[in-house]
Amino acid sequence: MSTVQGRLRIAVQKSGRLADRSLDLIRDAGLKWVKGHNDLLYRVENYPIDLLRVRDDDIPTFVADGVCDLGIVGENVLEEGKNGGANASIVMPLGFGRCTLKIATPPTLAYEGPASLDGLRIATSYPKILRKYLNDNGVSADIVTMRGAVEVAPRLKLAAAICDLVSTGATLEANGLQAKDTVLESQAVLIQSPIAPEPGLQHLLDSIVERMAGVVSSQGAKYVMLNAPRASLDQITAILPGAGSPTVMPLMGRDDAVAVHAVCQEAVFWETLEKLKAAGASAILVLPIEKMM
């Protein structure tokens, strides 16, 4: 049973790249709080829930140990934090904090795949993930663990190559390094404790998870309404991105045309609207979706 009496706890990053988006998700799931004087804990007012604000590295352990029931953390940190004991499990990917853990090398190093790293020193903040990657590829190399500024290691002759997070590639470029093989694709994930909350809180936990799933699946989703000539209905439906089966309704006084309503799960770009128009669609409206269940 969870260690906290009468309240659920959700662990989120206190400050950093995931902090704002994590709180946005929790707010969108219907939880309300006011920032109090207690920086570590935000007390949710409308449910018996506390938000524990910590360093992201601590989140997997807190959730694995049942100190927190849920947590939001990068897959990279979750993977690196795994130990022999019971681990937190991934409930769902959240679609933000996307980045890639990559091997990167200076142009002076001839790199033709992981085997080129044999016998070299590699700097990283993710020694466990890197060690597994090297073992899986049959490579024997030294790992230098650095907390940050990993990109400077080759310049300081501390390591011949690095293994670090990349998203735009700007940091690598600024340090004269080139991205090579991918070690891990990562994004923020919702994680759940292997230790059940006290029985009276299980229903609340399930409902929060379901609401978060609704928020995540409605992110980027749009409600599209348009009028379409009957003759081009199939063509127009095919253009709507990720729409499944749209609702088709008669238009008063028009036998040749119908109204089409569809939930598009993927982004609706201007290019899509132009294609719809070219296929004969008119009166196209694209509306945001606030909630989906």
Ligand SMILES: Nc1ncnc2c1ncn2[C@@H]1O[C@H](COP(=O)(O)OP(=O)(O)OP(=O)(O)O)[C@@H](O)[C@H]1O
């Ligand atoms: N360049 C990036 N683009 C997108 N997501 C990233 C990027 N770099 C890191 N992330 C993701 O965001 C997470 C948090 O990154 P951040 O830099 O805030 O971590 P941190 O400095 O370790 O923070 P903390 O103080 O909580 O330990 C990373 O673990 C990763 O999942």
Ligand SMILES: O=P(O)(O)OC[C@H]1O[C@H](OP(=O)(O)OP(=O)(O)O)[C@H](O)[C@@H]1O
């Ligand atoms: O490919 P890019 O878009 O340049 O992003 C990559 C950089 O982002 C992360 O660091 P961050 O900026 O979060 O700083 P930190 O390592 O000091 O936390 C990561 O450690 C890289 O250094």
Ligand SMILES: [Mg+2]
């Ligand atoms: Mg950290």
